[in-house]
Amino acid sequence: MASAACALAPSAGFLVGARPAQGAGAATMASASSGFYAGMRLSAVIAGGCFVCGAILAGLSGPAARTTPNAGS
Numbered sequence: 001m002a003s004a005a006c007a008l009a010p011s012a013g014f015l016v017g018a019r020p021a022q023g024a025g026a027a028t029m030a031s032a033s034s035g036f037y038a039g040m041r042l043s044a045v046i047a048g049g050c051f052v053c054g055a056i057l058a059g060l061s062g063p064a065a066r067t068t069p070n071a072g073s
Contacts, residue, residue, distance in 0.1 A: 001025075 002021035009015035 002018055002025050005018040006015055006022050009018060
């Protein structure tokens with residue numbers, strides 16, 4: 001709701017007033033998600049990290065490894 005208030009702020013003063021509420025909501029979400037990850041088993045966190053690293057490496061190495069179909073012409 002605070003993000004919508006910031007997006008639809010009719011004036012700069014209203015925006016300045018809505019920003020602290022938006023920050024408080026973001027802080028609440030961050031603490032809730034860190035509690036979620038703290039409750040996970042370590043192996044699940046490691047597997048998720050490996051998946052993310054693999055996706056990043058694939059995204060970086062894919063364009064570098066491609067070949068052109070008409071390399072000789």
